[in-house]
Amino acid sequence: AQSVTQLGSHVSVSEGALVLLRCNYSSSVPPYLFWYVQYPNQGLQLLLKYTSAATLVKGINGFEAEFKKSETSFHLTKPSAHMSDAAEYFCAVSDRGYSTLTFGKGTMLLVSP
Amino acid sequence: DAGVTQSPTHLIKTRGQQVTLRCSPKSGHDTVSWYQQALGQGPQFIFQYYEEEERQRGNFPDRFSGHQFPNYSSELNVNALLLGDSALYLCASSLVAGGNTYNEQFFGPGTRLTVL
Numbered sequence: 001a002q003s004v005t006q007l008g009s010h011v012s013v014s015e016g017a018l019v020l021l022r023c024n025y026s027s028s029v030p031p032y033l034f035w036y037v038q039y040p041n042q043g044l045q046l047l048l049k050y051t052s053a054a055t056l057v058k059g060i061n062g063f064e065a066e067f068k069k070s071e072t073s074f075h076l077t078k079p080s081a082h083m084s085d086a087a088e089y090f091c092a093v094s095d096r097g098y099s100t101l102t103f104g105k106g107t108m109l110l111v112s113p
Numbered sequence: 114d115a116g117v118t119q120s121p122t123h124l125i126k127t128r129g130q131q132v133t134l135r136c137s138p139k140s141g142h143d144t145v146s147w148y149q150q151a152l153g154q155g156p157q158f159i160f161q162y163y164e165e166e167e168r169q170r171g172n173f174p175d176r177f178s179g180h181q182f183p184n185y186s187s188e189l190n191v192n193a194l195l196l197g198d199s200a201l202y203l204c205a206s207s208l209v210a211g212g213n214t215y216n217e218q219f220f221g222p223g224t225r226l227t228v229l
């Protein structure tokens with residue numbers, strides 16, 4: 001069975017500061033890993049994905065994540081936070097068959113001026 | 114190109130009633146997955162439809178059922194509604210690429226179901 005743990009239900013940063021959202025996964029097979037963003041009252045938007053190519057993955061809006069097999073981690077980072085980054089972020093893992101997603105509980109990113 | 118669409122956007126039902134939610138996949142997609150997102154939680158996989166058959170199911174009771182039509186659109190039905198069924202229901206579509214590859218899922222905006 002696959003699972004995802006996101007450390008911290010809320011993360012607060014100042015505008016311009018580094019964003020770091022943590023994600024650890026458990027999978028019995030080499031995983032596919034994803035970060036999604038959800039703005040209030042909206043669906044999920046894919047930020048980036050790891051599908052066994054480069055371990056450092058660049059996504060939209062300046063976000064990136066690094067797959068570290070030894071640490072079973074896939075943390076999301078952005079060098080400089082913007083007010084528009086305030087949203088909820090979900091880490092997810094997928095199998096390699098049916099491509100169904102198992103999500104973490106989410107981390108709410110709060111950005112203050 | 115329209116993305117994934119869902120209807121209705123909001124729905125209010127009372128306990129014991131039945132509800133049907135609808136999803137139209139992204140153009141060219143043939144697979145539809147449904148997820149339930151309770152307040153403050155991550156989405157949970159309900160089931161997936163491909164070629165009009167349910168081909169994978171998550172840990173949800175039989176009160177949750179679905180259907181896929183020949184045009185690939187899908188319905189999610191929930192019978193005997195409980196207060197705990199209140200959630201955002203997300204539909205995601207993808208195209209089966211074959212082989213051991215990941216089929217990227219595209220999400221719709223969701224249907225907010227409130228059970229009173």
